[in-house]
Amino acid sequence: MTRNSIKVLLAVGAVVAATFALAAVATAGVVNSKHDFSSGGTGGNWGATNQAQVCIFCHTPHNAQAGQEPLWNRVALSKTFSIYSSDTFDGKSTIGQPGGNSKLCLSCHDGSVAIDAYVAGNPSASPKMMAIGDVYYPGSPYGQGGPNIGGNYAGNNNVNDLTNDHPVSFTYDDALANADKHLKLASALPATLPLYGGKMECATCHDVHNQKSIAGTKLLRVAKDGSALCLTCHLK
Ligand code: HEC
Ligand code: HEC
Ligand code: HEC
Ligand code: HEC
Incomplete structure (x- = not known):
């Protein structure tokens, strides 16, 4: 040759x-992913019968919900969550109620808000789809937990529990990393793991639109094998 x-x-x-x-x-991409709740979506277990649009479950081009970016179309979440704490958690001085895009995720993943509780362009006055907690509850054939991050389900209302979840909505800056001594400097984080307004949020680890997520993971921005995701930040 x-x-x-x-x-x-x-x-x-x-x-x-x-x-x-x-x-x-x-x-x-989001079309036909787990977050495609349109009547034509094929990616997940949930689908509306009366809505063929994809983005509308989360965004609207007009009449978006005040104070909720980006162009958010879901009923505002006004809940008080129990949040993560520990003696060694270095973000304890800045962590508060989930804000930013974590609050947006929790407008479904709290367990109690119906998937089609969106505002503009909703053909039905009363939501017809279930909440995540109606499917993932103790004794359910689908198991407990799953995408139900907030812990609410019928008979277990207003629990709003984030104490057993990786902390979000706290400031991750170089001062925090220096205090911890085993964390990558925030200024040295790769662009694959974005902070939002200097804070770590759900979308720091997850890509809700399924554009840059690693195949075979739950929308993770960095692979799980060898705990590559964790080791991008934690120098352990
Ligand atoms: C409109 C409601 C809604 C919003 C908003 C939402 N999700 Fe989801 N998400 C769901 C539902 C319902 C499922 C389960 C889909 C299924 O199993 O078919 C899901 C599944 C997931 C999964 C599991 C994917 C898989 O492959 O099994 C992850 C991870 C996730 N969501 C993260 C997020 C994050 C992070 C945000 C915010 C940045 C978010 N979601 C916003 C409703 C939502
Ligand atoms: C399940 C809910 C959900 C659906 C469906 C969804 N988005 Fe989003 N979108 C979010 C969340 C949460 C954020 C903020 C977090 C982030 O940027 O990842 C966001 C951010 C955005 C942004 C601003 C940030 C950026 O990446 O530029 C744009 C633009 C956007 N979405 C467009 C769309 C379009 C267009 C569709 C439909 C094809 C869509 N989204 C479908 C939840 C959703
Ligand atoms: C530090 C990174 C990180 C943060 C921050 C994070 N997650 Fe996750 N999440 C993960 C990992 C890792 C998994 C397991 C993924 C897998 O098995 O592929 C996961 C799994 C999930 C699942 C799927 C659970 C299941 O059993 O199907 C959902 C839904 C989810 N996360 C939503 C969220 C929401 C909502 C937030 C914010 C309140 C959030 N995550 C914050 C790393 C993170
Ligand atoms: C984007 C960066 C980032 C990623 C990715 C990440 N973490 Fe974290 N994690 C942090 C920061 C920042 C803190 C708060 C500082 C601290 O106390 O360690 C934290 C806190 C924690 C804590 C609590 C520490 C305490 O003292 O209470 C544990 C445990 C943890 N992370 C484990 C993990 C695991 C396991 C993974 C992978 C599944 C992961 N983290 C992924 C940045 C990250």
Whole structure:
């Protein structure tokens, strides 16, 4: 085999690889992911019968909910959550009630708010879809927990429990990292793990739109194998 034919083979290989890469990019995204609740969505266990749009369950181009970015279309969440604490948790001086995009996630993942409790463009006056906690409760065939991060379910209302979840909505800056001594400097974090207004939120670890998430994980921005996700921040 000549050098040139090897080059040709390599070139063909590169084109094939690029095609596969393009195909992978084309299939990712929110459409047909677990967060596609439209009547045509195929990615998850939940789907509306009366709504063919995808983004509308979370966003609206007009008449968005005041004070909730980006262009948020869900009923504002006004709940008090029990939040994470420990003697060694270094973010304790800045952690508060979930804010930013964590509050947006919890407008479904609290367990009690119906998936189709969106405002603008909602064809039904009363929500028809269930809340996550109506499916994931103790004794349920689907198991307990699952996507029910806030711990509410029928008969177990207003628990609003985030004490057993990785802390969110606290400031992660270089001062925190220096105090902890075993954390990457916030200023040295890779762009793959974004902070929002200097704070760590649910979307720091998860990509809700399924664009950059690692295949085979629950929308994680960095792989779980070898605990690569944890080790990006924690120097353990
Ligand atoms: C409109 C309601 C809603 C909002 C808002 C929402 N989720 Fe979800 N999410 C769900 C539902 C329902 C499921 C379960 C889907 C299924 O199993 O079919 C889910 C599933 C998930 C999963 C598991 C995916 C998998 O592959 O099993 C993750 C992780 C997740 N959500 C994270 C988030 C994060 C982080 C946010 C905010 C940035 C968020 N979600 C906002 C309703 C929502
Ligand atoms: C299940 C809820 C959910 C659905 C469905 C959803 N989004 Fe989002 N979106 C969020 C959340 C939460 C954030 C803030 C966190 C983040 O940026 O990841 C966000 C952020 C955004 C942003 C601002 C940040 C950025 O990445 O530029 C845009 C633009 C956006 N979404 C567009 C869309 C469009 C367009 C669709 C439909 C094709 C869509 N979203 C569907 C929950 C959702
Ligand atoms: C430090 C990173 C990190 C943060 C912050 C984080 N998660 Fe997760 N989350 C994970 C990991 C890791 C998993 C397990 C993923 C897997 O098994 O693929 C997970 C799993 C999930 C699941 C799927 C649970 C299941 O059993 O199906 C949901 C839903 C979820 N997270 C939502 C959230 C919400 C909502 C927030 C904010 C309140 C949040 N996460 C904050 C790392 C994080
Ligand atoms: C984006 C960066 C980031 C990622 C990714 C991340 N963490 Fe954290 N984690 C932090 C920060 C910052 C704190 C608060 C500082 C501290 O006390 O350690 C924290 C806190 C914790 C705590 C509580 C520490 C205490 O003293 O109470 C534990 C345990 C923990 N993380 C484990 C994990 C695990 C396990 C993973 C992977 C599944 C993970 N973290 C992923 C940044 C991250």
